[in-house]
Amino acid sequence: MPNETRELPAANDGLYRFLGGSPLAVAFRLILLSMLVGVVLSAIGFDPWNILSSIRRLFDWIYNLGFDAINWAWRYFLLGAVIVIPIWLLSRLFGTPRGR
CATH class of the missing domain: 1.20.5 (Single alpha-helices involved in coiled-coils or other helix-helix interfaces)
Structure with a gap:
């Protein structure tokens, strides 16, 4: 059984490594987390x-x-x-x- 690894484009290796994933997925997670934290901070009066x-x-x-x-x-x-x-x-x- 061959070892199938998904290789990312060589030009974006540093970017993927720095962000911890694809830029679009990271942006989506950051937006959701920011909204969740914003709701909590709003609830305590910020x-x-x-x-x-x-x-x-x-x-x-x-x-x-x-x-x-x-x-x-x-x-x-x-x-x-x-x-x-x-x-x-x-x-x-x-x-x-x-x-x-």
Whole structure:
């Protein structure tokens, strides 16, 4: 069985090697990847016309998100503690003594 290898034109060997494939296929992949990354960046609030402001807003959003999560957890902790701590305290005070 002969070894069939597809040979690229000699003039484009350096170009194919540099791009990692045919120029048309590489351009197509780059366009699709750019659109996908653009959708993700748009979803988190990036604006291509004012990129520095978008980056600053992203860091502000991440910073606020962290403190909002702490605030959220603290509120639920306090709400649960209003019920749990008194019940635990009463069960410790009036519970049956256990032998050691």
